[in-house]
Amino acid sequence: MPSPATPQELLATLVGFDTTSAKSNLALIDFVEDYLKGHGVSSVRVPSPDGRKAALFATIGPEGVGGIGLSGHSDCVPVEGQSWSSDPFTLTARDGKLYARGSCDMKGFIACVLASVPRFKARPLKEPIHIIVSYDEEVGCTGVRPLIARLEQDLPRPRAIIVGEPTTMAVVDAHKRIDAYRTVVTGKEAHSSLPALGVNAISVAAALVGELDRISDKIAVRQNDPRFEPPYTTVSVGTIEGGTAGNIVPKHCEFQWLVRSLPDAEPNEIPRDLAAYAEKALLPRMRQVTEEAAIDTETEGSVPAFKAGPGSEAVALALSLTDANATQAVSYATEAGLFEQAGCPSVICGPGDIAQAHTADEFVTIAQLDACMAFLESLAKRLSA
């Protein structure tokens, strides 16, 4: 039996693996698998379709009953272009804060879960604790989906899941939905001295972006759910590219945009309104010049909103474990909506502040890790009572 490791030691190991979403997470998964094996816990790997990554599912305690899932993603966002005060892949302690990429989002939670394994093992659990480690959360929550599909088949389905994203241990029972779109404008090339012979794809794209701003302003006036900050659905254009030279009327322009919707909002409203505007205000003129003119919007991915069901047992459990009496809602998306959709009541509660996630000098405080350890200890106590 290996000597117990502290959350800080485990976090130092976990952040040492560069698991930026574009890279493999297999070295981290190997480590977690070996660590669990060292404590007599076997795990099941759920590989990605290309085999470069894997999710992990492990169970501690009795089989055949629901149990509680503790879920975290192993990937993190890139450090490129960020100015760090210390190496982002070396855990560095300063003033009670632990700095590293992923320390807050969300290897801190995984470290606490792993550090708690000997304590979970030491208790006569009446219900199991399931450990879930996913990948590709930061690129559309895609990596947990094959694992969720197996909850219907050969993996036990937890009766509740705690997603340990950074909430400073507050209980979060709702988040917005994300829809990612790409709009492609096809115009017609012409010499820039004779622009009327062409269809300027960049000008059309600019009109569409302007319309998106108008649509989003209208929604901001109409919607108001004070649980969310901001309290309405937002639209944001993230990239745009087009054109080949200053003296050519551009044929091609495309832009990517993201909608973050309130859980009760109609997610298709904005692309529908944009398409209606294109059909009415832009395409007729474009088609007068060329039959090839087109404005196409495709979905690049979506993450469902999360809204815990009424009387959710996951929410009730987290509230009682944290001694809190109120829940919160957040504007960032997590895997909780997918678990909830698959019939596993979920809640979000984990160490660290989302304000530090994705930033240079990301950190989690030692106090937050301590609070999470106490939370997991209370969970184990509850499940063995």
Ligand SMILES: [Zn+2]
């Ligand atoms: Zn995260």
